[in-house]
Amino acid sequence: MDALQVSLTNADMKKNDKTSAVGAAIRSARKQKGLPMQAIADALKTSVVAVGNWERGENLPSTENLLKTAEFLGLDPAALGRGEVVFRDSTARNDAEIVTEPSAPNFGPMDVKILGSAVGGDDGDFSLNGEVTGLARRPPGIAHLTNVFAIHILSTSMVPRYDPGELLYCGGRTPVPGDHVLIEMYPDQGETNGKAYVKKLIRRTQAELICEQYNPAETVTFNAYSLKNIWRIIPQRELLGF
Template sequence: MFLVETNSALVATKMLMTKPVELPPIAKRLKEAREALGLSQPELAERVGMSQQGIGAIEAGRSIRPKKLRELARALGRTEDWLLGEGSDDAAATPAAYPKHEPNAETGGPVRLPRQRIPLYGGAIGGSDGRFVLNGHKLKDVLAPPSLEGVRNAYCVYQYGTSMEPRYFAGEVHFVNPNLPVRRGDFVVAQIMDEEGEPPAAFVKRFISWNSKELILEQYEPRENWTSDEPEAEKYILRFPSERVVSVHVIVQTGRE
């Protein structure tokens, strides 16, 4: 009988020693909320300014009221009371410091490129100061930029020479709207009749003025036929008699083909 009682006491003692330790509510709830958001311990620690060891200590039950309780609650989208086990799941939600946002836009189908094509005009360099031939000879058709979609008689030309650098460089393409009114400071394609009956010449320049007497344009390099006998102010200026001016059209966009 004595032995039986002794054995019973030993068994009871062993059962008491192996009974699992009950974790505090914050340990279980912190881990539950963290895993629900797909966060690792280091990620949560970084968000609230703690160490990973600090998060581990809470989930292991060694820290039951951490100093950064408020930050933890906001990062997890829960209330402080809920984390401490003092609130129900119904009252768990609170505005999170790191909410997951829903998409604010949807992608549609493939992007539709402009279908209108416009002519690219140009010809061999015919002279100084970026002069080129513009006699209606079409080099090819290119896609119109959006700003010229549906614009009547829109066209484009190559940049020749270096007279407009650093604004424009040789080989760039200027897209032109021939229907816009020209204003001072606009960059334009001016078409000028040749004095000797040659095909019209064209120039890409900056528009200054145009009256009954003359068309005045400006470029960025000194005019090639400028001499020191002329005023310094004329160094970058080109003047053409108005009776020789065929057209002056506004450049609306420049780029590569």
């Protein structure tokens, strides 16, 4: 490898490190304020998917959005640009916090397919279109799993467990009661894609899936004969190898 290639490689690594650090700092500050990603998206007039991408370290917010995010969260903008959480007011927990959150791992190959989804109508959380829209980083806990993919959740029905825009890894073993699951139904007549839902599986009979949702809190029942697919959502602790 020549000197130019080494220089470019080092520059890419530094950029990736900064992207992850800034994203983790935004997430940490947001969590400390008790805010959902939707609050940042509304304040900046952007999408929750964009905010989710920043928090996961997929890309950096623009300078304008970085400044607006810092203002909205009450952070020192220069510190945020370095990946540090420094609150401007006196309620800050730390004078300076360099964030290395495990929720945005920056290791493993970028080889997990992200499947496209669209906001649903009526009672549908969203729909899956089956198209690959990008690749996500493979966390260490699923290094050897082949039957996994990722989606962005687009609904608020599972807040506070999952915020809109969060990236969920799905697959692995067969779901059992107690697991959070991604459910895909067969399309209605005249429709191309079926409705999709993220819920917590309570029990399963031959005719029904009985699930729990958090927002609003209620029990939701699905017709098992209309079920196309059900995947387990892999918990963060397993993604990280715990």
